[in-house]
Amino acid sequence: MSVPSSDFKVIIAGGSVAGLTLANALEKAGVDYVLLEKRDIAPEMGFALLILPCTTIVHDQLGVSQGYLPPAIPFNIREHFDGNGGLVSSTNEGALIGEKGNRPLIMIERSRYLRALRDGVSDQTKLRAREGIVSYEEGPHGVTVTTDKGNRIEGSILVGADGIHSAIRGMLHPEVDTTKQFETTFRVLIGTSFNHDVDNKEKLLMKEGSTNHTLHPGVGGLACASIPGKIFWAMYVPLEKTPLPAGGKRSYSEADIEEVMAQCGAVHCCAESTFADLYRSRTATIMVPLEEGVVSLPWSSASGRVALVGDAVHKTTATLGLGGNAAVDGVCYLMNGLVPLLKRTADAARQPTSEELAHVMRAYERQQRPRAAYAVNASYYATRFETLHSWWAYAVKWVYGLLPTSMKVRVFSDFNGSAPVFDFLPHPDAVEGKKEQ
Ligand SMILES: Cc1cc2nc3c(=O)[nH]c(=O)nc-3n(C[C@H](O)[C@H](O)[C@H](O)COP(=O)(O)OP(=O)(O)OC[C@H]3O[C@@H](n4cnc5c(N)ncnc54)[C@H](O)[C@@H]3O)c2cc1C
Numbered sequence: 001m002s003v004p005s006s007d008f009k010v011i012i013a014g015g016s017v018a019g020l021t022l023a024n025a026l027e028k029a030g031v032d033y034v035l036l037e038k039r040d041i042a043p044e045m046g047f048a049l050l051i052l053p054c055t056t057i058v059h060d061q062l063g064v065s066q067g068y069l070p071p072a073i074p075f076n077i078r079e080h081f082d083g084n085g086g087l088v089s090s091t092n093e094g095a096l097i098g099e100k101g102n103r104p105l106i107m108i109e110r111s112r113y114l115r116a117l118r119d120g121v122s123d124q125t126k127l128r129a130r131e132g133i134v135s136y137e138e139g140p141h142g143v144t145v146t147t148d149k150g151n152r153i154e155g156s157i158l159v160g161a162d163g164i165h166s167a168i169r170g171m172l173h174p175e176v177d178t179t180k181q182f183e184t185t186f187r188v189l190i191g192t193s194f195n196h197d198v199d200n201k202e203k204l205l206m207k208e209g210s211t212n213h214t215l216h217p218g219v220g221g222l223a224c225a226s227i228p229g230k231i232f233w234a235m236y237v238p239l240e241k242t243p244l245p246a247g248g249k250r251s252y253s254e255a256d257i258e259e260v261m262a263q264c265g266a267v268h269c270c271a272e273s274t275f276a277d278l279y280r281s282r283t284a285t286i287m288v289p290l291e292e293g294v295v296s297l298p299w300s301s302a303s304g305r306v307a308l309v310g311d312a313v314h315k316t317t318a319t320l321g322l323g324g325n326a327a328v329d330g331v332c333y334l335m336n337g338l339v340p341l342l343k344r345t346a347d348a349a350r351q352p353t354s355e356e357l358a359h360v361m362r363a364y365e366r367q368q369r370p371r372a373a374y375a376v377n378a379s380y381y382a383t384r385f386e387t388l389h390s391w392w393a394y395a396v397k398w399v400y401g402l403l404p405t406s407m408k409v410r411v412f413s414d415f416n417g418s419a420p421v422f423d424f425l426p427h428p429d430a431v432e433g434k435k436e437q
Contacts, residue, residue, distance in 0.1 A: 018310030038132025050321025053101020067116025220386025304358030
């Protein structure tokens with residue numbers, strides 16, 4: 001469906017998961033937009049994202065998923081180990097989710113994913129890299145942004161898809177320190193490694209296709225051999241000081257990483273290998289704080305001309321890999337309100353009013369807020385379970401291997417099964433005559 005939107009124009013701040021998904025959706029809906037990204041779009045950063053079938057369905061609707069699906073190995077088996085490499089639990093959760101969603105559950109390079117979203121946009125002139133938004137002014141009929149290059153751009157609405165350190169969020173709520181909307185208890189050390197021993201290329205560190213979690217006091221871990229020859233891994237470590245002091249570190253140095261590896265490197269990521277083995281075969285590592293929370297302040301301005309999506313308003317820990325998937329859901333809800341409004345007003349040969357836009361923004365927030373809270377809460381408990389952060393985590397670990405797979409898979413299957421799609425585009429399975437969701 002295409003909306004003849006004449007003068008309506010969306011300004012997007014941020015060219016990552018949420019911003020690029022929105023750009024593709026606006027293009028498909030025939031709505032004018034410009035995307036401003038303060039850094040490069042789809043930079044070559046070697047880290048990974050878990051993509052649920054519900055997200056691939058939405059990207060199928062946009063025609064971009066074929067750009068990122070191969071060559072991921074479907075993540076079928078999920079195993080939990082203790083820190084000594086003892087097997088705690090083994091399930092086929094990934095296969096079950098994949099079967100239900102008609103698509104594999106995959107873990108792929110973030111850069112590959114973002115490249116597919118970027119390249120899916122037909123009119124590349126709409127994507128402006130290395131130009132960030134530094135301020136905006138709202139008027140009765142639109143919004144004007146000023147960029148760090150001194151350009152002023154006018155639009156009908158501004159969508160802040162500018163991540164956890166969102167500048168737009170700060171400008172929307174100047175009276176409060178919006179960073180206090182998030183709690184930070186953990187850091188995450190993320191790495192990408194070759195899937196072979198550093199001294200013996202014939203010896204695999206992990207079985208290809210396997211996805212493992214580690215349960216260990218004070219350090220939880222994830223390791224996925226989900227791309228031929230590569231392992232993506234993460235270690236969750238409590239902060240040195242909690243809560244993170246105001247203006248605290250946004251990323252850590254090589255020396256900080258070395259310190260964590262010295263303390264926790266001997267912890268196993270599977271029966272045979274340790275995180276130190278992965279570290280020795282690394283191609284890249286980074287350590288960042290793990291913020292978590294859902295912004296309790298309104299997600300849009302009273303006039304409906306400025307709204308926030310993605311990590312700018314909800315941030316999960318990385319343990320379950322739900323954050324980017326949730327960002328895509330938010331874009332769906334926003335578009336599902338905006339497109340019918342633009343169609344109605346275009347038919348009436350007029351622009352939407354601020355009241356109408358505010359109504360759409362509030363409806364988007366009402367739908368996305370509980371979904372975001374679910375993702376944040378589930379990830380909160382998963383991180384504390386894997387790091388054996390409290391007495392209850394030890395109790396759960398004790399019985400975890402005995403719990404039925406149907407119970408363990410609930411978090412993913414509930415989240416995946418209740419995800420929105422774009423209402424204004426055909427469901428890809430319906431088009432292809434496959435089984436409906
Ligand atoms: C270690 C780790 C592992 C993760 N693993 C997963 C996973 O497996 N699966 C998953 O779904 N999610 C995962 N996530 C979460 C996922 O990365 C985020 O939820 C997702 O990237 C959010 O997308 P976003 O577009 O909202 O924000 P971001 O990806 O943070 O993008 C914001 C963009 O806005 C730009 N920007 C900032 N300020 C401005 C400005 N003023 N003007 C213009 N541009 C601006 C930034 O440069 C950036 O490109 C993980 C996160 C971490 C930290």
